[in-house]
Amino acid sequence: MIPEYQEELLLRLKTIKGHLAGVIKMVDDERYCPDVMKQVAALQSSLERVNRILLRNHLETCVTEAIRTGNGSAKIDELLESLRFNSALTDFRHNGDALGRGVSEMSRETCESEAMPGVSES
Ligand SMILES: [Cu+2]
Numbered sequence: 001m002i003p004e005y006q007e008e009l010l011l012r013l014k015t016i017k018g019h020l021a022g023v024i025k026m027v028d029d030e031r032y033c034p035d036v037m038k039q040v041a042a043l044q045s046s047l048e049r050v051n052r053i054l055l056r057n058h059l060e061t062c063v064t065e066a067i068r069t070g071n072g073s074a075k076i077d078e079l080l081e082s083l084r085f086n087s088a089l090t091d092f093r094h095n096g097d098a099l100g101r102g103v104s105e106m107s108r109e110t111c112e113s114e115a116m117p118g119v120s121e122s
Pocket residue numbers: 057058059061062063
């Protein structure tokens with residue numbers, strides 16, 4: 001795995017873990033359903049971003065290497081098979097720049113768009 005992607009993935013997954021703990025607490029505290037739903041949607045979006053980083057890493061490493069050594073076709077079949085269960089990964093209607101951005105740019109976005117007002121992460 002490319003070190004900067006690994007670092008980005010670990011950071012995002014740990015943030016998601018804290019966010020999820022916050023949502024569990026909201027349910028435990030019987031918070032207003034639409035408020036919980038908003039946080040669940042934010043978590044889904046965060047997980048989709050994690051998957052996109054994994055996809056980018058896979059394309060830049062495993063797939064590139066497979067194509068270089070003449071085994072690209074099988075690698076692409078395998079990838080397409082895994083994408084069947086990841087419809088959000090190939091749906092860029094609401095996120096057209098998903099695969100084109102640099103990692104540092106994505107980090108900045110994490111802090112701005114994934115904050116949970118009213119729920120403290122412990
Ligand atoms: Cu890979």
